[in-house]
Amino acid sequence: MKLSSFIRQLSRGSFCLLLCAALLFGCKRDEAKVYQIPKEASPPSQPASEETAQPEMGSPPPATTMSLPRFKYQLPEGWQEKPPSEMRIASFTVLGSNGQSADVSVVPLPIVGRDLELVNMWRSQVQLPATSDPDAVKQAEPVAIGTEQGRLFDFVSEQPMIGKSRQRIQVAMLTRGTMSWFFKVTGEDSFVTSQKENFLQFLKSVSFGENSPVQIVAAPATQNENADSVWKVPADWQSVPPSEFLVAKFLIQNGDAKAEVNVSQLAGEGGGLAANVNRWRGQLGLPAADETESSKSISTFDIPNGQATLVDLTGTDSKTRKPARLIGAIVPQNGQTWFYKLMGDEQIVAQQKDAFTKFIQSANYANAH
Amino acid sequence: MRMLIDRSIKIFTSLRLTVILLAFAILLVFIGTLAQVDEGLYNAQARYFRQWIIFGFDLFGRKIPFLLPGGYLIGTMLLLNLVAAHIYRFQLSVKKIGIQLVHAGVILLLVGQLTTDMLAHESQMHFAEGETKSYSESPRNYELAFPTDSGTGREKVVALPGRLLAHGGEIQNENLPFTIRVKSFWKNSEPQFRAPMMQNDPPLTTNGVATSFDFHPVAETKNPDEKNIPTALIEIVTANGSLGNWVISGWATDDEMVETLRQSYGQQLGAQMSRKIIDQLMRPQFIETSGKQFIFTLRPERIYHPFSLTLLKATHTVYEGTDIPKDFRSRVRLQNPQTGENREVEISMNHPLRYAGLTFYQYQMDAGEAAAQAGRAPSSVLQVVRNPSWLTPYIGCALVAAGLVTQFMFHLVGFISKRKVK
Numbered sequence: 001m002k003l004s005s006f007i008r009q010l011s012r013g014s015f016c017l018l019l020c021a022a023l024l025f026g027c028k029r030d031e032a033k034v035y036q037i038p039k040e041a042s043p044p045s046q047p048a049s050e051e052t053a054q055p056e057m058g059s060p061p062p063a064t065t066m067s068l069p070r071f072k073y074q075l076p077e078g079w080q081e082k083p084p085s086e087m088r089i090a091s092f093t094v095l096g097s098n099g100q101s102a103d104v105s106v107v108p109l110p111i112v113g114r115d116l117e118l119v120n121m122w123r124s125q126v127q128l129p130a131t132s133d134p135d136a137v138k139q140a141e142p143v144a145i146g147t148e149q150g151r152l153f154d155f156v157s158e159q160p161m162i163g164k165s166r167q168r169i170q171v172a173m174l175t176r177g178t179m180s181w182f183f184k185v186t187g188e189d190s191f192v193t194s195q196k197e198n199f200l201q202f203l204k205s206v207s208f209g210e211n212s213p214v215q216i217v218a219a220p221a222t223q224n225e226n227a228d229s230v231w232k233v234p235a236d237w238q239s240v241p242p243s244e245f246l247v248a249k250f251l252i253q254n255g256d257a258k259a260e261v262n263v264s265q266l267a268g269e270g271g272g273l274a275a276n277v278n279r280w281r282g283q284l285g286l287p288a289a290d291e292t293e294s295s296k297s298i299s300t301f302d303i304p305n306g307q308a309t310l311v312d313l314t315g316t317d318s319k320t321r322k323p324a325r326l327i328g329a330i331v332p333q334n335g336q337t338w339f340y341k342l343m344g345d346e347q348i349v350a351q352q353k354d355a356f357t358k359f360i361q362s363a364n365y366a367n368a369h
Numbered sequence: 370m371r372m373l374i375d376r377s378i379k380i381f382t383s384l385r386l387t388v389i390l391l392a393f394a395i396l397l398v399f400i401g402t403l404a405q406v407d408e409g410l411y412n413a414q415a416r417y418f419r420q421w422i423i424f425g426f427d428l429f430g431r432k433i434p435f436l437l438p439g440g441y442l443i444g445t446m447l448l449l450n451l452v453a454a455h456i457y458r459f460q461l462s463v464k465k466i467g468i469q470l471v472h473a474g475v476i477l478l479l480v481g482q483l484t485t486d487m488l489a490h491e492s493q494m495h496f497a498e499g500e501t502k503s504y505s506e507s508p509r510n511y512e513l514a515f516p517t518d519s520g521t522g523r524e525k526v527v528a529l530p531g532r533l534l535a536h537g538g539e540i541q542n543e544n545l546p547f548t549i550r551v552k553s554f555w556k557n558s559e560p561q562f563r564a565p566m567m568q569n570d571p572p573l574t575t576n577g578v579a580t581s582f583d584f585h586p587v588a589e590t591k592n593p594d595e596k597n598i599p600t601a602l603i604e605i606v607t608a609n610g611s612l613g614n615w616v617i618s619g620w621a622t623d624d625e626m627v628e629t630l631r632q633s634y635g636q637q638l639g640a641q642m643s644r645k646i647i648d649q650l651m652r653p654q655f656i657e658t659s660g661k662q663f664i665f666t667l668r669p670e671r672i673y674h675p676f677s678l679t680l681l682k683a684t685h686t687v688y689e690g691t692d693i694p695k696d697f698r699s700r701v702r703l704q705n706p707q708t709g710e711n712r713e714v715e716i717s718m719n720h721p722l723r724y725a726g727l728t729f730y731q732y733q734m735d736a737g738e739a740a741a742q743a744g745r746a747p748s749s750v751l752q753v754v755r756n757p758s759w760l761t762p763y764i765g766c767a768l769v770a771a772g773l774v775t776q777f778m779f780h781l782v783g784f785i786s787k788r789k790v791k
Contacts, residue, residue, distance in 0.1 A: 032542050033512075033528040036519060037503075037673055070518075070662075210520060245564070245645060266638050336639065 068108055074205035076198035079104065094195055102187030102195055108179050119153065126157035126167050143172050146206040150174035156189050168192040172203050232362035234355045237261065252348055259344025259352065266337050273330060276339065277311055280328050284315025303331060303361050314346065325349040327356060333365050381453040390447050393438050400426050409591030411509065419486065448479040467776025474768030481761025489756040492672050493732060495624045496680040497748040503677040505753040506669035511599050511619050515545060515663050534601045546659040550604040552614065555586035558600035560620045562646050573602055574614035581649035584618055598626055601667065605656055612656045621650050622668035676705035676725065681713065683747040685737035697734040699749040716751065728754045
């Protein structure tokens with residue numbers, strides 16, 4: 001057989017072979033897989049030790065996916081649903097006719113038998129002093145939560161906190177197995193009181209279904225709780241829950257004008273002076289500056305164990321688009337860097353500058369987590 | 370017809386075909402090996418060896434438009450050629466038994482290679498001490514998984530291969546009450562934390578992980594020791610309209626990558642901040658529709674097994690005074706509810722566990738002093754290999770060896786006998 005004829009025949013054979021192969025091993029690789037598996041358990045815990053068996057109240061433990069019963073409820077009239085966030089598996093806003101509002105949250109946490117700590121946490125949120133009286137937990141009244149019985153705690157601030165109003169917190173707590181469920185209403189005293197019937201009705205409508213995976217953190221973020229043991233906090237600074245990446249947060253308000261104090265902490269130099277000055281400049285809508293330009297806004301002041309760097313900038317708040325002033329302080333401490341930021345209305349910031357530096361100087365970092 | 374059959378027999382039994390195929394095989398190995406430099410090991414394997422026909426190839430950075438038979442075609446033709454020749458020229462005689470054995474051995478080698486390629490599957494099982502796994506994960510492929518509660522303590526999983534995302538467009542599945550619209554897909558990507566104190570660009574979308582992380586496409590890695598981590602921007606659409614855009618990324622689900630990020634952020638920002646950032650990355654994303662909650666995640670492709678392994682102890686010892694590994698060893702508990710088995714097994718570098726058609730090799734280890742100093746829980750990675758034809762190369766080689774020895778012995782005995790006669 002000639003070579004050309006051989007190759008022709010070979011090509012024909014190969015073509016047939018390809019066709020068969022394509023049929024045999026056809027494109028099955030892109031098909032979806034559908035299967036049933038036993039529901040995945042929560043991530044394995046590290047071997048428990050005395051230190052790790054219970055979460056520390058002052059430091060937020062890591063978030064974890066937990067299997068929780070699906071939670072159902074009926075929404076009282078006037079309540080608006082908000083997207084769940086952070087630890088909340090449900091969140092609502094209640095708006096009053098006079099512009100009043102209250103916040104309602106539902107948070108499940110693996111905390112059992114630490115009632116006094118919780119009571120003190122809620123007391124601190126309405127600026128009531130902590131109590132060591134074990135009877136404080138017995139003051140809760142029984143409340144129907146679905147078909148089960150929980151306890152209702154009620155706290156009201158002694159002094160006006162935001163604006164001219166006193167703040168009230170009502171928390172219904174239900175323990176189911178190793179989990180406690182917290183249903184909490186926060187807002188102006190009179191408004192929260194007026195919503196009590198709705199709140200009780202909401203609690204009664206609650207039902208728990210089958211378990212489904214939900215990610216929660218193991219304990220509430222209560223870093224501000226120990227703020228008093230770290231700093232001397234000026235009396236007119238209102239402690240507010242810090243966001244996840246802050247150690248502490250305070251609100252200073254005077255009528256409509258307000259300013260915020262944020263405290264954060266990073267390992268090492270936290271990016272260095274120049275980067276942080278430019279970060280703050282960016283928050284005031286100022287362009288990034290070189291070292292010479294930056295140095296004009298930088299000074300230093302003494303703190304007990306050395307010196308802190310102070311940055312003073314004026315510009316426009318990039319979020320509110322209002323004129324704003326920012327005083328930032330960078331404090332290196334034991335291989336870490338603490339960042340303090342006072343930012344807001346120019347007048348308030350000017351008034352609070354001394355209090356801010358004294359606040360920084362008062363820090364006792366040994367008590368900080 | 371008769372002539373056609375005769376011609377086909379002639380072609381498929383011809384030695385000329387064998388020589389041509391072997392010549393192509395040499396050329397293919399040459400081109401495929403060189404291509405690994407630019408295209409990486411896995412891409413070159415897929416493009417040259419796991420192909421029937423190659424339409425053009427790259428050599429020394431130049432595109433050469435040349436039609437070549439791929440590895441599958443060459444292997445299959447060689448197999449057919451060998452089988453046909455074996456049958457056509459088969460003579461049942463004691464003298465030819467060596468040749469027959471050699472042929473049978475080579476056929477077995479070729480068949481074994483083909484079945485290995487078609488049926489073998491490699492995956493990995495990552496676990497920390499105390500952790501139990503009943504699935505292993507693909508080291509390279511990802512899937513978009515939707516686990517939903519199906520009641521009675523079980524969940525139904527719909528897993529769409531990552532390749533579907535790479536194709537783009539819309540993905541529908543009869544088990545999902547919505548359509549997935551792929552808006553962007555990056556085969557390899559990098560995450561960047563959107564620190565709240567930073568001035569960030571607008572997020573890719575305002576849902577889920579995208580509010581905490583930006584993801585950027587990066588060039589596909591060709592290095593077999595590195596991984597491509599995909600990220601996609603998808604829109605979930607029901608009959609009632611869009612449920613929004615979401616970013617899904619392998620960075621949030623791949624244990625190895627999560628640990629890399631945790632360490633990286635830990636060095637830059639401290640352990641506490643790093644933990645918070647990673648929590649944001651791993652927070653599950655879900656939508657609710659048709660009265661059901663659908664969690665969705667782009668994760669390494671999973672292969673579930675009807676048994677589980679629990680890592681009891683990971684041991685990593687080094688030669689004293691050096692960092693040179695002396696021993697990697699994983700003590701695991703094997704539990705199979707179907708057979709009632711519950712026993713401990715030791716897996717070490719040269720002592721794999723063979724169970725249920727799978728072989729578990731000790732692959733990687735993060736234990737010992739280095740892990741303890743870095744504050745990491747001891748963990749181990751097992752390479753899980755399913756290869757139903759793993760014995761064929763051994764049997765094939767044994768047949769070839771036996772055939773050669775037999776053939777040689779026949780000649781030797783014949784030669785010696787002839788000498789004695791003389």
